[in-house]
Amino acid sequence: MRLSKSLIPTLKETPAEAQIASHRLMLRAGMIRQMASGIYAWLPTGLRVLSKISQIVREEQDAIGAQELLMPTIQSADLWRESGRYDAYGKEMLRITDRHDRELLYGPTNEEMITAIVRDSTKSYRDLPQLAYHIQWKFRDEVRPRFGVLRGREFLMKDSYSFDLDYEGAVAVYKKTMLSYMRTFQRIGITAIPMRADTGQIGGDLSHEFHILAPTGESGVFYDAAFEAGDAIGVTDVDAFYDQVTTIYAATDEKHDTAVWDEIPEDRRREGRGIEVGQIFYFGKKYSEAMGFAVTGPDGQKIYPEMGSYGIGVSRLVGAIIEARHDEAGIIWPDAVAPFRAAILNLRQGDAVTDALCERLYAALGADALYDDREERAGAKFAEADLMGHPWQIIVGPRGAANGQVELKRRATGERFELSVEEALAKVQG
RNA sequence: CGGGGCGUGGCGCAGCCUGGUAGCGCGCUUGUUUUGGGUACAAGAGGCCCCCGGUUCGAAUCCGGGCGCCCCGACCA
Known part of the structure; x- marks a missing residue:
């Protein structure tokens, strides 16, 4: 969505x-x-x-x-x-x-x-x-x-x-x-x-x-x-x-x-x-x-x-x-009942590289992902993702996007991982 | 069902006591700005002030009645 x-x-x-x-x-x-x-x-x-x-x-x-x-x-x-x-x-x-x-x-x-x-x-x-x-x-x-x-x-x-x-x-x-x-x-x-x-x-x-x-x-x-x-x-x-x-x-x-x-x-x-x-x-x-x-x-x-x-x-x-x-x-949803398994946070909406990366993630995750594609500040997107409590947040910013890296955040523990798109997807879907 | 409180733009509230026709923050729209933790500036839009009746020249404000909602207690998946 x-x-x-x-x-x-x-x-x-x-x-x-x-x-x-x-x-x-x-x-x-x-x-x-x-x-x-x-x-x-x-x-x-x-x-x-x-x-x-x-x-x-x-x-x-x-x-x-x-x-x-x-x-x-x-x-x-x-x-x-x-x-x-x-x-x-x-x-x-x-x-x-x-x-x-x-x-x-x-x-x-x-x-x-x-x-x-x-x-x-x-x-x-x-x-x-x-x-x-x-x-x-x-x-x-x-x-x-x-x-x-x-x-x-x-x-x-x-x-x-x-x-x-x-x-x-x-x-x-x-x-x-x-x-x-x-x-x-x-x-x-x-x-x-x-x-x-x-x-x-x-x-x-x-x-x-x-x-x-x-x-x-x-x-x-x-x-x-x-x-x-x-x-x-x-x-x-x-x-x-x-x-x-x-x-x-x-x-x-x-x-x-x-x-x-x-x-x-x-x-x-x-x-x-x-x-x-x-x-x-x-x-x-x-x-x-x-x-x-x-x-x-x-x-x-x-x-x-x-x-x-x-x-x-x-x-x-x-x-x-x-x-x-x-x-x-x-909220901190358990994986099994979370409304969305993951949120994709596009930190630079309108930037060709981050947009493309987000679209790729969204296509791979399908209906179980919430794609934050709004024209909003990064801070607002972080705050809302934490509020809604998605088990995973895939953070896509211009810094990492340039070399195909995204940041994956686990809501329950606060752990963060710098990963390639493939690695992030594997972790979220695993 | 006993006790207490509240009802004012989408949300949070002020104004009510001491009547003179509504204001603040957030949100929303537009522009500029900002660009990794709810950004800043500017310009806008948006209100049957819960409803009905009364008092009054005049009611969000006072009085009466009603409705709705919340909290505490007794009761409950």
Whole structure:
């Protein structure tokens, strides 16, 4: 993308409403604009990040056999009356009526809907288990939206739902999902820690929250340093991984147990702050029974499926990643989710040599590069590249360009390399 | 939902107390300048002062009502 022609409205000064780092930086980097309290438009760079995160989430869901589908955002009130949650959910649910005065709602979650869909299309125990997910916009009418995208009212979430014949099956999916989540966060490039959690609105008796470590996190977290060295990607034994991950100590301040804490060797104790970016639940037959969903078993008896639901806050992750990775100058994107892998900074726009060199780099890098081809001072280009946080900056100035050299800067470390075009490309693409 | 604050060009703000019809910085446009860390000078463009009503000869300013947004707390993917 050529910056001179892009809709990337960066801001030199911070809008008054933004208090927290990720909110400030997302506005200043031109990723989002607020359209109403807790409701944001995602501009091109913001959307690119959202899409990259979604894609990683999608790949990891597919890898555990979850099937992607897409349910509507608007749901019928009647559906929620079946589970009894229409009255239970309270003011967080946005309720609307259509022209015929039919009661509808903008979905805050989809347990009822997926249960109805699976109920109406599976009749035999042979049709189970089922595991399905979608990545879809949700709406929860928060009393007090804040922190930008971290607590918006409209947010993008990956939610998946499982239906199993028995408890063992349900717990197996739960464990598999736990592993897939740890892989997902690791691939994104952040440390996430699973912690035992309450089940809240969803109900049930087994649940974990996933927290990203960030100094500005909303909850205090206590954990064993073993999490920092954890590797989920190479894991093949799901059960062993689950046992290991759930026995290492980790708790939010609400559930912190000082007795257990004191038994952990002192050099492994870590205290920090966390942002919740996901939660998984096993809740048994809560919805299948309430909504009359049973399949016929091998012996002709009804079996009410054991269910679970699993969420990752995709839009919240964008803010959470920034909270975890930024400095004075701006965002520091992990390679995997950066809107652009590299920025090409033309320090002398209009100079035949630097222009030609930049065009060559841009042609080689394609869509994953942002070419700063504006008529701007070098300083402005540096400042904006740091703000937007591209993992690599390829700096093309008249000094080096004359002998085919460019400067490559790594945003995360500040390292700089004087390289030939080929070497720079190899490094960026490698 | 309790408490506090704010609403004035795209962004950040001043002006309001002590009514006289709007100003500063940044950004934007044009020219010159500068050319490796948000350059300097000059000339421009751009405002229903959140909305409605009231007081007044006259309202951004005072009064009433409404709407929007932010912060703290309780609540939450």
